[in-house]
Amino acid sequence: xxxxxxxxxxxxxxxxxxxxxxxxxxxxxxxxxxxxxxxxxxxxxxxxxxxxxxxxxxxxxxxxxxxxxxxxxxxxxxxxxxxxxxxxxxxxxxxxxxxxxxxxxxxxxxxxxxxxxxxxxxxxxxxxxxxxxxxxxxxxxxxxxxxxxxxxxxxxxxxxxxxxxx
Numbered sequence: 001x002x003x004x005x006x007x008x009x010x011x012x013x014x015x016x017x018x019x020x021x022x023x024x025x026x027x028x029x030x031x032x033x034x035x036x037x038x039x040x041x042x043x044x045x046x047x048x049x050x051x052x053x054x055x056x057x058x059x060x061x062x063x064x065x066x067x068x069x070x071x072x073x074x075x076x077x078x079x080x081x082x083x084x085x086x087x088x089x090x091x092x093x094x095x096x097x098x099x100x101x102x103x104x105x106x107x108x109x110x111x112x113x114x115x116x117x118x119x120x121x122x123x124x125x126x127x128x129x130x131x132x133x134x135x136x137x138x139x140x141x142x143x144x145x146x147x148x149x150x151x152x153x154x155x156x157x158x159x160x161x162x163x164x165x166x
Contacts, residue, residue, distance in 0.1 A: 009132075010152040010161055017145045022049065023056040025164055030060035032163030034130075034156045036083060037111050041119040041129035048135040049146050050117045054087055057115070061085070069117075075104060084112035093121040100125055130157035 016022045029035060042050040051069045058067050061080040070076040070089040078085040086107050108114060108127050119126055134149035152158040 010158050012148075012150045012152075012161055014148040014150060014164075015145060016049070016148065019052065019056075019144060022053055022146070023060070024166075026053060026056035027060040028166070029160055029164045030057055032160055034159035034163065035061070035113055037113070038130045038156050038160060039108065039114045039116070039127060040131045040133060040160075041126075042115065042117045042133050042135065043119070044135035048137060050135060051089075053133070053135065054115050054117075058085065058087075061113075074102060075107070084110070086112065086114050088114065088116040088122075090116060090118040090121040093118070097125065098122070128153055130154045131160045132157075 014025070016025060042053065044050050055067045058078055058080070061083060063078045063080050063085065067078070067087075068076065070087050071091055074089060074092070076087045078087065088104070105125060116122070116126065116129075119129065130153060132151040132153065134151075136147045136149075137143075138145045138147060150161055150164075152161040
């Protein structure tokens with residue numbers, strides 16, 4: 001694995017007022033060349049919208065076919081034109097060492113896009129995320145708005161944040 005220059009995080013906030021806004025944000029991110037070898041960590045409670053965001057991002061990248069949550073499989077590989085993608089879900093991990101035991105750590109040393117839901121359940125065994133996305137519903141009844149707390153932790157993460165701005 002090559003050395004990654006880690007910067008003090010660039011922190012931003014954003015709103016996704018509806019699923020269309022989520023898709024538009026994902027499309028802007030997908031258009032960035034920085035996405036090709038990024039590690040994006042997705043944080044949020046059950047139902048916050050992590051997998052919905054991943055579906056929009058993968059569609060924007062050109063992934064065809066069914067895009068399902070890897071909750072039971074832990075990782076779902078995908079292919080977009082010229083791009084390998086791995087979507088992880090560590091929700092069921094009870095011990096971060098399960099990442100090592102499952103042999104998944106090696107994937108993070110290969111080129112391609114890595115997306116991880118519930119990264120805190122594999123803490124200490126994952127590399128530093130380029131971009132941390134914290135998704136939180138507003139909590140208002142019948143409101144699909146999501147509040148985002150975004151942290152670009154590397155030069156790649158900063159480039160992704162820049163690309164995602166409207």
